Amino acid sequence: MKKTNILAMGAMLALSCAAYAQDHAEHPHWGYQGKGDPAHWAELDAANTACKLSKEQSPIDIEERNAKKAPLAPLAFNYAAGPAEMINNGHTVQINLPPGSVLKAGDDSANLLQFHFHTPSEEKINGVNYPMVAHFVHKSADGKLSVVAVLFKEGAENKTLAPVFDALPAEGKPVQLASFNPVDVLPANHAYFKFMGSLTTPPCSDGVRWQVLRTPVELSKKQLAEFHKLYKMNARPVQPLNGRVVEVSE
Ligand SMILES: [Zn+2]
Secondary structure (H helix, E strand, O other): OOHHHHHHHHHHHHHHHHHHHHHHHHOOOOOOOHHHOHHHHHHHOHHHOHHHHOOOOOOOEEOHHHOEEEOOOOEEEEOOOEEEEEEEOOOOEEEEOOOOOEEEEOOEEEEEEEEEEEOOOOOEEOOEEOOEEEEEEEEOOOOOEEEEEEEEEEOOOOOOOHHHHOOOOOOOOOEEEEEEOHHHHOOOOOOEEEEEEEOOOOOOOEEEEEEEEOOOEEEOHHHHHHHHHHOOOOOOOOOOOOOOOOEEEO
16 A cells, blocks of 8 residues: 555544544533533433433432322233343343233233343432342333333342343343243332332433332342443432322332
């Protein structure tokens, strides 16, 4: 290759890198630390104003003594086994599930799309975080989101999630699971807290129905350590209740 061509190529590279750097300086990527941390999410993108202005944000600290006992509809997890795909999206590890798993509560019905993890748990119970939480994200036919949170405490190895924690994917390298039944992740007891909230990541859209299961499930110290190799902390701080009522199933 001629020297002039190499120089031209070098100049082009330098230009595109400068453009990239400038773009990132103006729009730092959202995250949990540094310039893109949760306190700055609303400033990163005009689409994120709810992160700052909405009065119904998640996560929250659930004070059990303030929760209102209510005859909440039992949660029916009509989940099905099927092939699943694990992805690392740069913010968490997410397990995408095929259609066919449905959450029912009374007359409401929503399809399970995916579940993903946060460490520590974003939700607090009586002011305390658990080491991890899984969020099961469902969408109804009319587009409403409904999330079920499953808390994790440290204990025995979680056998259901062994195929997940043994093969956590790197960014851009999805891992396929031949067959996975999300119902096996849930605790036997489905008693739950219910409140209205939001997505806990940008754009922080509100109008999300939250159901936090009271009974935690276990995972081992080693499994938690595997996740911490990828993400040490990916939890948004708790948000003000602003008068919202947390209901608890009787
Ligand atoms: Zn989440």
